[in-house]
Amino acid sequence: MTPLTATAVGKRYRTRWAVRDCSFTIPEGKVVALVGPNGAGKSTLLRMAAGLVRPTTGELSAFGTPLRGRTHPDVSFLAQNRSLYRDLTVRELVRACAAMNDRWSTDRVHEVLGLLAGVDHDAKIGALSAGALTQVAIAVALGRLPRLLLLDEPLSDLDPLARDEVLRIVMTEVADRGTTVVMSSHLLSDLREVCDHVLLIDEGRVQVDGDVEGVLAEHRVLVGPAADEAGVEGKLIGATRSGRQSTLLLRGAGPAPAGWVSTEPDLESLVVGYLRASRERRSSAQRGHAGRGAKSA
Amino acid sequence: MLTGVIEFRIDRRSGVSTYVQIVQQVEQAMRLGLLTAGDRLPSAREVVEAIAVNPNTVLKAYRELERAGLVEARRGLGTFVTRSLSSEATTGGDAPLRRELAGWLGRARERGLVVEDVDALYFAVRDEHYPPPEERS
Incomplete structure (x- = not known):
């Protein structure tokens, strides 16, 4: 039960x-x-x-x-x-x-x-x-x-x-x-x-739920050229971009395009990726609704 | 009660999952002849008492070893090693390959190589002889 x-x-x-x-x-x-x-x-x-x-x-x-x-x-x-x-x-x-x-x-x-x-x-x-x-x-x-x-x-x-x-x-x-x-x-x-x-x-909502091994296997960290993100497949969870290089956390990612390196994230970087993305959504929502107060998506 | 033949140690920063580390340590101990047929692996409870890991993780590692045909779970008794993975090439301090490697490492050290240099060289040459499997996607 x-x-x-x-x-x-x-x-x-x-x-x-x-x-x-x-x-x-x-x-x-x-x-x-x-x-x-x-x-x-x-x-x-x-x-x-x-x-x-x-x-x-x-x-x-x-x-x-x-x-x-x-x-x-x-x-x-x-x-x-x-x-x-x-x-x-x-x-x-x-x-x-x-x-x-x-x-x-x-x-x-x-x-x-x-x-x-x-x-x-x-x-x-x-x-x-x-x-x-x-x-x-x-x-x-x-x-x-x-x-x-x-x-x-x-x-x-x-x-x-x-x-x-x-x-x-x-x-x-x-x-x-x-x-x-x-x-x-x-x-x-x-x-x-x-x-x-x-x-x-x-924010009171479930972001990730599942068996640790399964959750990790579902995600990929892709590192590659910031100018060429078009070929990347999968649901983008979060991204950090510095100059020419992008680091993308993806769910259900396809094969890495040429020039990109794909690795399985560890639990820590996965969690940090989700939390960072949710913080960014929050702050952009606050900017977008300035004066009217933050509204949840 | 039998005391555990080997003790696991988990490297929390390696990025390798705990159950894989347990599998690798059992296999390594078998290759080096520290574990041979008939030896009992520590029970999940014994492992958990020694190092704070999830007993499910230990059992998962043992199931993986069982699938590989290296160990066998005997109901109520524990998990036992069923065969030996060691050979003359890997066992004992005077195995020829081990001696050669020890000689090589000694020369590397004399030349002033640090452990990172040695690892880099070793992995580069190893990958030439044993190509790594393709990253699954």
């Missing part, structure tokens, strides 16, 4: 649309990188998937059940601010969470807390390091034995060692239980090695 489906989902805060017309399907067992610049709508999307925020338009379903502002029992969500009770000890927090959840495995929580350097069960939540705090938050999220794990910026504020450790905890969960994971980050480099599916959103 599909862990998460979004159909034409939108969320408006007063006059601003944080998420617009988003449709996608998250396949089971995938590790999904939800990427996009700050303010793209990633957190809003995750909060809607967690059932904490109701969409203004459209619908989200988890494992076939429409979410109506309630958290699905098979879904766990880690909020960006790791909202945990700071005055409790780790032990007290685990006990409180056990009381709040119908399905709960204290064994699983202890297992995750025992990974890596281990977390002191008598430490106050407020006194933990950023890495240990994230470990506790993930342990509690996994205590619900989720089939879909939603992590909002799980690596922000962590030093490189803690990042690596948190990723190892999450990947071990995937290896052990086949859990589907959606992780957001504004830094793609954090997730590049662990994701097999990418969901790129910007």
Whole structure:
């Protein structure tokens, strides 16, 4: 069963649309990188998937059940601010969470807390390091034995060692239980090695959605003479031109014309290409509608 | 429990996808005789615990190796190397070709070549003898 489906989902805060017309399907067992610049709508999307925020338009379903502002029992969500009770000890927090959840495995929580350097069960939540705090938050999220794990910026504020450790905890969960994971980050480099599916959103809209290998194979970077772009086939996503040379990112590109070099992009340059193109559309729209305010295309 | 015979290392900046790097490292270890028939590859969980990669990626690499007939998945037991890729030409520190290459590299170093010079020369000559496959489009 599909862990998460979004159909034409939108969320408006007063006059601003944080998420617009988003449709996608998250396949089971995938590790999904939800990427996009700050303010793209990633957190809003995750909060809607967690059932904490109701969409203004459209619908989200988890494992076939429409979410109506309630958290699905098979879904766990880690909020960006790791909202945990700071005055409790780790032990007290685990006990409180056990009381709040119908399905709960204290064994699983202890297992995750025992990974890596281990977390002191008598430490106050407020006194933990950023890495240990994230470990506790993930342990509690996994205590619900989720089939879909939603992590909002799980690596922000962590030093490189803690990042690596948190990723190892999450990947071990995937290896052990086949859990589907959606992780957001504004830094793609954090997730590049662990994701097999990418969901790129910007301006609240889905820009790229698909299996990483498949998405990369669909695109080409062509480098060649700026004066001779006529022979290039495919859908132009973005271009940078410097003097005589053009660098084009294309979807469904044909064979490279003479004088052009074609390579498959890496995930990073693909994402940057899409984001740059969307920023250019935005700024040209703003120029075009000067005085009337920006209008979305 | 058997301990893993080899450890993977992922070069994050190489631009080569993680699963291809795993495939290449297994093949290389087989060519060098570090992995031989009967050896068990580390389980996806063991790899994930050691390096933060997606277990699906590890399994994908193992499936690719299985399709190539180099390894075999045995249910509940793990993934095992089924054959040897090493030959006298590639195995051991005293294999003749290896000795010749070591001699050549030693002379390159004496002449003051840096590693980039050596790589450039090696790849240029290699491409003459083993033409690279056409870029797919």
